[in-house]
Amino acid sequence: MANEWFRNKTWTEAIAVDFENHLQQANAGFRMTALKIQGDNWLGSRDVVTQQAGIALLEKLLTEYAQEIYEVATVQEMLGEYYYKLANFERAEIYLLPVLQFYKEHKRVGVVGRADLILAEIILLSKASDRLDEAYQLIHNYPNTGGSLSWDYEEHYYYEQLAHVCYRLGKKEEAANCARKAIALAETMELDFMTGRTAAIEKYYQQLPSLAEIAG
Numbered sequence: 001m002a003n004e005w006f007r008n009k010t011w012t013e014a015i016a017v018d019f020e021n022h023l024q025q026a027n028a029g030f031r032m033t034a035l036k037i038q039g040d041n042w043l044g045s046r047d048v049v050t051q052q053a054g055i056a057l058l059e060k061l062l063t064e065y066a067q068e069i070y071e072v073a074t075v076q077e078m079l080g081e082y083y084y085k086l087a088n089f090e091r092a093e094i095y096l097l098p099v100l101q102f103y104k105e106h107k108r109v110g111v112v113g114r115a116d117l118i119l120a121e122i123i124l125l126s127k128a129s130d131r132l133d134e135a136y137q138l139i140h141n142y143p144n145t146g147g148s149l150s151w152d153y154e155e156h157y158y159y160e161q162l163a164h165v166c167y168r169l170g171k172k173e174e175a176a177n178c179a180r181k182a183i184a185l186a187e188t189m190e191l192d193f194m195t196g197r198t199a200a201i202e203k204y205y206q207q208l209p210s211l212a213e214i215a216g
Contacts, residue, residue, distance in 0.1 A: 006034035087200035
């Protein structure tokens with residue numbers, strides 16, 4: 001199909017050249033969409049070289065379309081989550097912090113909208129004890145600032161993070177209540193949502209108490 005030039009799942013030099021040729025011929029409005037879709041496709045690959053090609057396209061979008069604030073926030077969140085999944089927490093935070101500012105100024109319109117929860121998790125996993133209060137506020141304020149808890153997996157993630165952060169802060173009763181809610185939600189969730197952590201992130205969770213231990 002003619003529109004498949006910006007939906008490649010694999011990367012080769014020939015595919016990259018073909019994409020760039022089509023990109024130059026596309027109208028200005030569509031080029032941003034093509035960069036975002038192709039960048040996201042390559043970013044989701046298991047191949048590191050392909051991922052790097054995806055990063056390059058998304059960075060190109062951030063540079064060339066800096067005035068498109070909604071697209072920029074979406075791409076920053078995508079890159080922030082990508083680096084978070086690799087446990088490259090310092091790099092992830094560089095992309096996530098501007099997204100939090102976007103939430104304050106424009107709410108969560110047009111974006112995934114969980115950069116604050118991811119940043120709180122990064123603080124937790126990186127054992128930044130001096131920032132635990134910040135993590136607590138990020139999570140606690142999430143539902144009051146437009147954060148979605150419409151799906152079971154969203155609620156589970158919210159209560160799981162809150163349980164761990166409260167436990168680290170010594171708020172044991174609140175931690176236990178949140179852990180019980182997360183456990184109850186897990187019992188009804190589909191397996192795909194329960195096995196979503198990357199190996200790099202799972203290593204950090206193995207160093208934390210389980211939700212059952214926190215629940216008491």
